Amino acid sequence: MDTAPRPGLRERKKRRTRDALVRTALELFVANGYERTTVDEIAGAVDVSQRTFFRYFASKEEAAFAVQELVEAHFLEAVRRRPPHEPPLTALRRAVLASWDTIGEAIETVVPMELHMRAFRLIESTPALLAAHLGRQEGLEEELARTVAEREGLDVDADPRPRVTVALFGGVMRLAARSWGAGHDFSATAMRGLTASYLDQMELALAEDWRTRGEHAPGHSRK
Amino acid sequence: MDTAPRPGLRERKKRRTRDALVRTALELFVANGYERTTVDEIAGAVDVSQRTFFRYFASKEEAAFAVQELVEAHFLEAVRRRPPHEPPLTALRRAVLASWDTIGEAIETVVPMELHMRAFRLIESTPALLAAHLGRQEGLEEELARTVAEREGLDVDADPRPRVTVALFGGVMRLAARSWGAGHDFSATAMRGLTASYLDQMELALAEDWRTRGEHAPGHSRK
DNA sequence: AGGTTAGTGACAGTCGCTGACAGTTGACAA
DNA sequence: TTGTCAACTGTCAGCGACTGTCACTAACCT
Known part of the structure; x- marks a missing residue:
């Protein structure tokens, strides 16, 4: 096994963005309900575009x-x-x-x-x-x-x-x-x-x- | 029991529209797939507005x-x-x-x-x-x-x-x-x-x- | 016949999601 | 260090599911 030396900056950044999206999404879902939370809100809170959200998750559901x-x-x-x-x-x-x-x-x-x-x-x-x-x-x-x-x-x-x-x-x-x-x-x-x-x-x-x-x-x- | 004397014209018409929507929806779903069938197509085929479709069914799914x-x-x-x-x-x-x-x-x-x-x-x-x-x-x-x-x-x-x-x-x-x-x-x-x-x-x-x-x-x- | 009301169509708007294109920035070699 | 390439991203335009609103027609009731 050798699958964990150093992920590289790009990888780390991606991982951070993804985790931030998951975390923010769950927080908003829990606070305001799933349907009442828009993807724009989630993306906005993490400061990425809506398009980027959908590059990480195929759907709003998938983030949940x-x-x-x-x-x-x-x-x-x-x-x-x-x-x-x-x-x-x-x-x-x-x-x-x-x-x-x-x-x-x-x-x-x-x-x-x-x-x-x-x-x-x-x-x-x-x-x-x-x-x-x-x-x-x-x-x-x-x-x-x-x-x-x-x-x-x-x-x-x-x-x-x-x-x-x-x-x-x-x-x-x-x-x-x-x-x-x-x-x-x-x-x-x-x-x-x-x-x-x-x-x-x-x-x-x-x-x-x-x-x-x-x-x-x-x-x-x-x- | 007395729940079937005469439904009244209004009721009969409603029932007919609903059945036609179900039938048409299933036919289109089966022929072209569920996601590739739009509500507009179903409504159009039965000759009602899209809005009317959603008065009979809360969602496209419900019709299915x-x-x-x-x-x-x-x-x-x-x-x-x-x-x-x-x-x-x-x-x-x-x-x-x-x-x-x-x-x-x-x-x-x-x-x-x-x-x-x-x-x-x-x-x-x-x-x-x-x-x-x-x-x-x-x-x-x-x-x-x-x-x-x-x-x-x-x-x-x-x-x-x-x-x-x-x-x-x-x-x-x-x-x-x-x-x-x-x-x-x-x-x-x-x-x-x-x-x-x-x-x-x-x-x-x-x-x-x-x-x-x-x-x-x-x-x-x-x- | 005449008023009431259920059912409908037309229209505008929100939200999830996608394709296309262009700009930016790590990765990697020269 | 620098330049090239590929990966990531933002912007924009658009589709389809779904909702609120309002005016209109037709069945119902007296």
């Missing part, structure tokens, strides 16, 4: 997801790092939990954690952004399915299990993220807890009859 | 999903009609399968089946539309979760099982729809078969170790 992109790549990497003998769901589970512990630093190189979390809430509560988010997640799931299939030595298109597994896992993860965003505890610990607890619910939810026995999740009574 | 809306409502209705003693997943499964058998007529009152199916493929293959589709599905899943919770006498926000169940179910349904759209057999029978086979995969995918035994789904050879 710049940090998410980091998180997703980080998680995917964590999955690929799991030892191949682990069963698929176990590998996925450990990868998420592990990646929550280390993603913080990567994020902080671009924007403060606080801002990222507020941006996440905004994504969840803005229909247009939520739709885009789900679309991105579908793309991630496709990559995950391929990764899982490769681990197990299967053909993704012939054996449905990799995609099914990833779809189930992804659905549950969305629920965890959603309740994280809806709550008030934005710590990584809280996210870990929610993740684990939702994953534990998977088998319970598939049970035939929910009414034969009252107890299911510890601490959850029937209200 | 007018028929999907019907399908979703139909399915939701089918779920609500299931006898309350059925376990949640059983009720969901039977509701989908049942609704595929009867949705055809409802669709044909607006557009020919063939057109609807082509439009569905277009949605799956156009990123912007796919994202919107996933966003809509999330909304549907929320309603489903509430319905399931009510059947079981639970509080959606206190007990995670309704949302988890619906998320798992929804994820699998998306896979079935996706492979339906990717294939060549557009019959309702094909959709039924895919739906059933993917649902059957749910438990198998959750199995600990996929490598202890080679066989998994009956009729699914490793091709």
